[in-house]
Amino acid sequence: MASLDSKIPSGPLADKWRKHKTEIKLVNPANKRKYHVVVVGAGLAGASSAASLADLGYQVTCIVFHDSPRRAHSIAAQGGINAAKNYQNDGDSVHRLFYDTLKGGDYRAREANVHRLAEVSVNIIDQCAALGVPFAREYGGLLANRSFGGAQVSRTFYARGQTGQQLLLGAYSSLSRCVGQGTVKLVTEHEMSDLVVVEGQAKGIITRDLKTGKLHRWSADAVILATGGYGNVFNLSTYARGSNATAAWRAYKRGACFANPCFTQIHPTCIPVSGDYQSKLTLMSESLRNDGRIWVPKKKEDCKKDPNSIPEADRDYFLERIYPSFGNLAPRDVSSRAAKRMCDEGRGVGETGLGVYLDYSDAIQRYGKQAAARANLQNPSAEKIRELGEAAVAERYGNLFDIYKEITDESAYKTPMRIYPAVHYTMGGLWVDYNLMSNIPGLFVLGEANFSDHGANRLGASALMQGLADGFFVIPYTIGDYLATQKPGSRPSADRPEFAAAEKNVADMIAKLLAIKGKEPVNYYHKKLGKIMWDYCGMSRTEEGLIKAIGLIQNLRAEFWAGVNVPGSAETLNQALERALRLADFIELGELMCRDALERRESCGGHFREEFQWPDGECKRDDENFAHVAAWEYQGEDKVPLRNIEPLNYEFTKMSVRSYK
Amino acid sequence: MSLLANLFSSSIGRKFLMAITGLILTGFAFGHLLGNLQIFGHPDQINGYAHFLQGLGPALWLVRLVLLAAVVIHVWAAVALTLESKSARGPEKYGVHKWLTATLASRTMRITGLVVLAFVVYHILHFTVGLAGTDYYKGNIPAVTLSQDVREFGFPLAARGTEAEDVYSMIFIGFSSPVVSLFYILATALLAIHLWHGADSMFQTIGLRSNKWSASLRKVVGLLALAYFAGNLAIPGAILTGLAKPAPGTYAAQHLATTPAPATQAAR
Amino acid sequence: MVASAHASPSTAPISITLRVWRQAGPNQPGKFVEYPAKDLNPNMSFLEMLDVVNDELERKGEDPIAFAHDCREGICGTCSLVINGKPHGPHRGVASCQTYMRSFADGDVIVVEPFRAKPFPVIKDLISDRGAFDQIQQAGGFITARAGSAPDANAIPVPKDNADLAMDAAQCIGCGACVAACKNASAMLFVAAKVSHLGLLPQGQAERDQRVLAMVSKMDELGFGNCTNQYECSAACPKLISHDFIARMNRDYIGATFRQAFRPKSLSTAGGA
Numbered sequence A: 001m002a003s004l005d006s007k008i009p010s011g012p013l014a015d016k017w018r019k020h021k022t023e024i025k026l027v028n029p030a031n032k033r034k035y036h037v038v039v040v041g042a043g044l045a046g047a048s049s050a051a052s053l054a055d056l057g058y059q060v061t062c063i064v065f066h067d068s069p070r071r072a073h074s075i076a077a078q079g080g081i082n083a084a085k086n087y088q089n090d091g092d093s094v095h096r097l098f099y100d101t102l103k104g105g106d107y108r109a110r111e112a113n114v115h116r117l118a119e120v121s122v123n124i125i126d127q128c129a130a131l132g133v134p135f136a137r138e139y140g141g142l143l144a145n146r147s148f149g150g151a152q153v154s155r156t157f158y159a160r161g162q163t164g165q166q167l168l169l170g171a172y173s174s175l176s177r178c179v180g181q182g183t184v185k186l187v188t189e190h191e192m193s194d195l196v197v198v199e200g201q202a203k204g205i206i207t208r209d210l211k212t213g214k215l216h217r218w219s220a221d222a223v224i225l226a227t228g229g230y231g232n233v234f235n236l237s238t239y240a241r242g243s244n245a246t247a248a249w250r251a252y253k254r255g256a257c258f259a260n261p262c263f264t265q266i267h268p269t270c271i272p273v274s275g276d277y278q279s280k281l282t283l284m285s286e287s288l289r290n291d292g293r294i295w296v297p298k299k300k301e302d303c304k305k306d307p308n309s310i311p312e313a314d315r316d317y318f319l320e321r322i323y324p325s326f327g328n329l330a331p332r333d334v335s336s337r338a339a340k341r342m343c344d345e346g347r348g349v350g351e352t353g354l355g356v357y358l359d360y361s362d363a364i365q366r367y368g369k370q371a372a373a374r375a376n377l378q379n380p381s382a383e384k385i386r387e388l389g390e391a392a393v394a395e396r397y398g399n400l401f402d403i404y405k406e407i408t409d410e411s412a413y414k415t416p417m418r419i420y421p422a423v424h425y426t427m428g429g430l431w432v433d434y435n436l437m438s439n440i441p442g443l444f445v446l447g448e449a450n451f452s453d454h455g456a457n458r459l460g461a462s463a464l465m466q467g468l469a470d471g472f473f474v475i476p477y478t479i480g481d482y483l484a485t486q487k488p489g490s491r492p493s494a495d496r497p498e499f500a501a502a503e504k505n506v507a508d509m510i511a512k513l514l515a516i517k518g519k520e521p522v523n524y525y526h527k528k529l530g531k532i533m534w535d536y537c538g539m540s541r542t543e544e545g546l547i548k549a550i551g552l553i554q555n556l557r558a559e560f561w562a563g564v565n566v567p568g569s570a571e572t573l574n575q576a577l578e579r580a581l582r583l584a585d586f587i588e589l590g591e592l593m594c595r596d597a598l599e600r601r602e603s604c605g606g607h608f609r610e611e612f613q614w615p616d617g618e619c620k621r622d623d624e625n626f627a628h629v630a631a632w633e634y635q636g637e638d639k640v641p642l643r644n645i646e647p648l649n650y651e652f653t654k655m656s657v658r659s660y661k
Numbered sequence B: 001m002s003l004l005a006n007l008f009s010s011s012i013g014r015k016f017l018m019a020i021t022g023l024i025l026t027g028f029a030f031g032h033l034l035g036n037l038q039i040f041g042h043p044d045q046i047n048g049y050a051h052f053l054q055g056l057g058p059a060l061w062l063v064r065l066v067l068l069a070a071v072v073i074h075v076w077a078a079v080a081l082t083l084e085s086k087s088a089r090g091p092e093k094y095g096v097h098k099w100l101t102a103t104l105a106s107r108t109m110r111i112t113g114l115v116v117l118a119f120v121v122y123h124i125l126h127f128t129v130g131l132a133g134t135d136y137y138k139g140n141i142p143a144v145t146l147s148q149d150v151r152e153f154g155f156p157l158a159a160r161g162t163e164a165e166d167v168y169s170m171i172f173i174g175f176s177s178p179v180v181s182l183f184y185i186l187a188t189a190l191l192a193i194h195l196w197h198g199a200d201s202m203f204q205t206i207g208l209r210s211n212k213w214s215a216s217l218r219k220v221v222g223l224l225a226l227a228y229f230a231g232n233l234a235i236p237g238a239i240l241t242g243l244a245k246p247a248p249g250t251y252a253a254q255h256l257a258t259t260p261a262p263a264t265q266a267a268r
Numbered sequence C: 001m002v003a004s005a006h007a008s009p010s011t012a013p014i015s016i017t018l019r020v021w022r023q024a025g026p027n028q029p030g031k032f033v034e035y036p037a038k039d040l041n042p043n044m045s046f047l048e049m050l051d052v053v054n055d056e057l058e059r060k061g062e063d064p065i066a067f068a069h070d071c072r073e074g075i076c077g078t079c080s081l082v083i084n085g086k087p088h089g090p091h092r093g094v095a096s097c098q099t100y101m102r103s104f105a106d107g108d109v110i111v112v113e114p115f116r117a118k119p120f121p122v123i124k125d126l127i128s129d130r131g132a133f134d135q136i137q138q139a140g141g142f143i144t145a146r147a148g149s150a151p152d153a154n155a156i157p158v159p160k161d162n163a164d165l166a167m168d169a170a171q172c173i174g175c176g177a178c179v180a181a182c183k184n185a186s187a188m189l190f191v192a193a194k195v196s197h198l199g200l201l202p203q204g205q206a207e208r209d210q211r212v213l214a215m216v217s218k219m220d221e222l223g224f225g226n227c228t229n230q231y232e233c234s235a236a237c238p239k240l241i242s243h244d245f246i247a248r249m250n251r252d253y254i255g256a257t258f259r260q261a262f263r264p265k266s267l268s269t270a271g272g273a
């Protein structure tokens, strides 16, 4: 049974972090040089932590499977990053950001962690501006903001529709500086394939060089995983194809607890699936919900009609109808389920009937009229207004409209976009304490790979915030608390048997996969897994479905290990092998997700159990029995894992029914 | 000193040198063209002008030195950069290659440049040194006595009665050969093409080009290149076709009357 | 007009022949190999088409075609195919992963090659190593600002025009198509985008001269070719980064060179306490 001490500092909520920072153990500068930290991942969390630790004086090795750190999946984030700057003077504050995030997460996150996140959010914006992130500006040269789901203030900073890209490039530039100065050793195209635990502490990793197939041992005083989320369990998701769970999963198998694996976020605004060849779903940024209106026809028979021909009276702006105060900006889980309900009622649009409209015609009119007024046009013609309006919309969202056009061959300026929810983010992840250390001492987990700050649902623009908070402002302090307990220079040699055993473990798995020489390609199994997960562990879940899914996944696992065909050898770049290794982990993780969903007999945030809902279809939480973190502990091959519990003690906030009406 | 190192060994530095030398050469080319167009005036005009230039002495050599240096640097940089670029392309060529936007002029800079280099060498041997076609080289034909004061924009170049070399006749006789003329026309056409990209490119290289005015720049440069070609075409073209005949009484008029060149015959 | 905009795209299946560059490893000889791809939905992406072809190869136990990809939405810069002689395929302003089969006609022969250049050696099949770009970044593509040292973000206003222009440059996805497209294999567009992004912002001024000198020198050292202002790069760039930034970098570089040569040197040799 793992011990799950959250190490939350005592004292008033707002003082916890400050107090903790003053009490935490420090490592003296001369000793920092002697500690070697391996950072796996160079997304926002990995790159920012590697650079910050190197700047502090630690020896850092940063390892990524990508060919360049700049390709991490963080690059794809579109919409923005939250921070409690209150630059808009609209009443924002650290407390409000804290509260929104906690409530958005449906009260399944730790208060102390979330408060810290809100506190450091302001420093993130300062830091990123200093790094040259070209945030959107107002004419006066000051920073601009927009609003995002789940908030009633404008606190989201953005860089056109490429906020993640720009933030990642900022973090990457810091990392590059350190690499150039020789303070970080950068290792690309290496995939972490095992964690090495020596005497109960994480002391190294095994990687596979993707170009040569060689296995490498890395010994370290501490290991940081910043390897991102595991949404690709679903095969179709908004994740990059390479995003994987391997690093986290192998750590789990070495004893790290996996917390709340079933908490996945389904994003409401993605481009619907079009065929079975599909390899990924594309997100249309949530920011589109700022100005776009979501609707379906009131009448089923209108669903296949040209949307522009459907009169206002026959349209159901269902989010505005059901959630009048948040309207189209209701949180993601709420909006996604509402869309699903509409489609389940038979009012979905598009060829598959799995889609709703996101309509910009009102916004085009509104912006067009404003622009005409600004340009002092008397009685502008309808075309002129449309033209000005389209230009204004293009300035704000042009790149998204372009993406939509490329993928669907339709112009969203002329006809409403069709959107549908898709898997987008995983709130679950490796369990960590307040110091971001897992239950294996010396193993730290940052960014999306940990479970810490978003509870059962993440608000838009909060993941980027968390990744950078963890990397720039939390880990530099908290890692010292662990390292100070380690004797400088005590890091084990990579020749120890633990390293050899871990390396053999990986080599065996690879050999086994290559030896199967079955009939079906890797993708065949991934598609099957994805379908099981989406059908039974997706937007809504039932006990019956989950039990069925667990059986199906176990069968699939057996089929995979008997029937997959992985051509080629282990000694060269072998993409089929890479996919197979990742899928092997996804299959096992998928089963764990179903187990977690099954055991959590309540609905909360992204986890919706049909058995537990209010009459209006909203989540029915069970705070009495489930106000806790479920942290699963590996018990060995084919054994049912152990479900540990970390209770969530809300000292300062009252858990209330989440309402966005 | 890193200034020289940057200019002479970095990619941008050498490009910058090419642009500056290109600018000097372009300036010379246009100036020279304007000077040469005086061929269409009174014979004394161009002869006086040539005489004036010859008389500059050290200043002439200074200009020649600058020009020579410009050519050397320009060609050296072109060759060095080109070799590096060719090697940077790598050992394996594309199976299919498609040009997206590069102009024909930009794609032929190396060839046009080299032909122009060959031309300049020939031309200097032809008109300045007199090694090619020595029979009508200015040194081999009688000098003339200027019958009037020669001025350029009011500035006196040579006084009446001065003895000057008969550049006027040399040019007329030289261009009476169709082979020579056609080579000149071809070479100047290529030079115009070289300038077409070169002059535009120069602004990019020194960093003074942007989408605000690049379209206008292209037009202006295009017109200049065209004008340059037209001017250069005019001289051998007019002589060859007989549109321009040497003024009566000049050595060229007498010489061509006795030994008509083949093309002039055909034109009659 | 509205109706035509809504008319759903044609889904009549097409069949094509792929001529793909196959190369087992670095420094090994490569060659074109033909693969038929039948009954494709025109709405599938080019990479999805390769997935389908690869699934078939894997089923037969043959080595699938290695190609680089990740985000599949045009932002990570991983995908890098030269399709029928143009980096990233037939369309302007999109990456390979945003190329759809509807851009091709039934019966087409499509030639697919890796991005080529000496500093981008081919690793396998359609994958080339673009690590050189990272090295250029490490030489100077940053603003030195350690975590915790930044002033309030609004303390330094940035004129909107500059911020917008900086963002135009910052959009570069580091794919290398500019190098692949350039006859000279020059990396000017990429480097110019980086230099301009930081150089346009007030935060980037302190290191501006040093940055451009260091990055250009690294670029040269890595063996990229020399720009002859042909603008193939910006035409092939999936983000349509403007070659105006190249002009800007040229100016910056020459300016920095002269400033560096004539700036007086501090005579103080005293170190910190």
Ligand SMILES: Cc1cc2nc3c(=O)[nH]c(=O)nc-3n(C[C@H](O)[C@H](O)[C@H](O)COP(=O)(O)OP(=O)(O)OC[C@H]3O[C@@H](n4cnc5c(N)ncnc54)[C@H](O)[C@@H]3O)c2cc1C
Residues within 6 Å of the ligand: A040, A041, A042, A043, A044, A045, A046, A063, A064, A065, A066, A069, A071, A072, A073, A074, A075, A076, A077, A078, A079, A080, A081, A082, A163, A164, A190, A191, A192, A193, A226, A227, A228, A229, A238, A239, A240, A243, A244, A246, A247, A283, A424, A425, A446, A447, A448, A449, A460, A461, A462, A463, A464, A465, A467
């Ligand atoms: C389309 C999209 C849009 C989004 N938009 C927003 C938004 O607007 N606002 C917001 O706040 N959030 C957004 N998110 C979420 C956010 O982008 C991510 O949660 C966040 O960027 C994750 O950062 P990270 O550093 O944790 O991981 P990642 O950026 O995923 O980085 C993972 C790193 O780990 C490495 N890695 C992974 N596995 C291994 C391994 N086994 N071995 C070696 N290296 C490994 C990778 O190479 C990579 O460097 C969006 C997400 C998506 C998918």
Ligand code: HEM
Residues within 6 Å of the ligand: B029, B032, B036, B050, B064, B120, B123, B124, B127, B128, B167, B171, B184, B188, B191, B232, B235, B236
């Ligand atoms: C129809 C076209 C041309 C005519 C009639 C012409 C005529 C002449 C003449 C007469 C001279 C000799 C001057 C003297 O020594 O007294 C001369 C010299 C020269 N010309 Fe041309 N020229 C022509 C085109 C060009 C072109 C296109 C170039 C190349 C850019 C060129 C470059 C030179 C050079 C470099 C010299 C030597 C200058 C010197 O003596 O320092 N000429 N030309």
Ligand code: HEM
Residues within 6 Å of the ligand: B015, B018, B019, B020, B021, B022, B023, B025, B026, B027, B029, B071, B074, B075, B078, B079, B106, B109, B110, B112, B113, B114, B116, B117, B120, B194, B195, B197, B198, B199, B201, B202, B203, B205, B206, C227, C228, C229
């Ligand atoms: C003598 C032989 C010459 C050679 C081999 C030569 C070659 C070249 C080459 C290879 C370039 C670079 C092309 C590019 O950047 O796209 C160039 C540029 C240029 N050349 Fe020449 N050239 C020659 C003569 C001339 C002459 C005589 C002139 C002018 C009259 C001239 C003017 C220019 C200009 C203005 C440029 C543009 C520089 C830039 O891109 O910044 N060149 N030349």
Ligand code: SF4
Residues within 6 Å of the ligand: C171, C172, C173, C174, C175, C176, C177, C178, C179, C189, C190, C193, C233, C236, C237, C238, C239, C240, C241
């Ligand atoms: S400049 Fe354009 S083509 Fe070059 S790397 Fe950047 S995005 Fe790719």
Ligand code: F3S
Residues within 6 Å of the ligand: C181, C182, C183, C184, C185, C186, C187, C188, C189, C226, C227, C228, C229, C230, C231, C232, C233, C234, C243, C246
């Ligand atoms: S295509 Fe090449 S020549 Fe220069 S302008 Fe672009 S780098």
Ligand code: FES
Residues within 6 Å of the ligand: C068, C069, C070, C071, C072, C073, C074, C075, C076, C077, C078, C079, C095, C096, C097, C098, C173
């Ligand atoms: S795969 Fe990311 S840009 Fe194409």
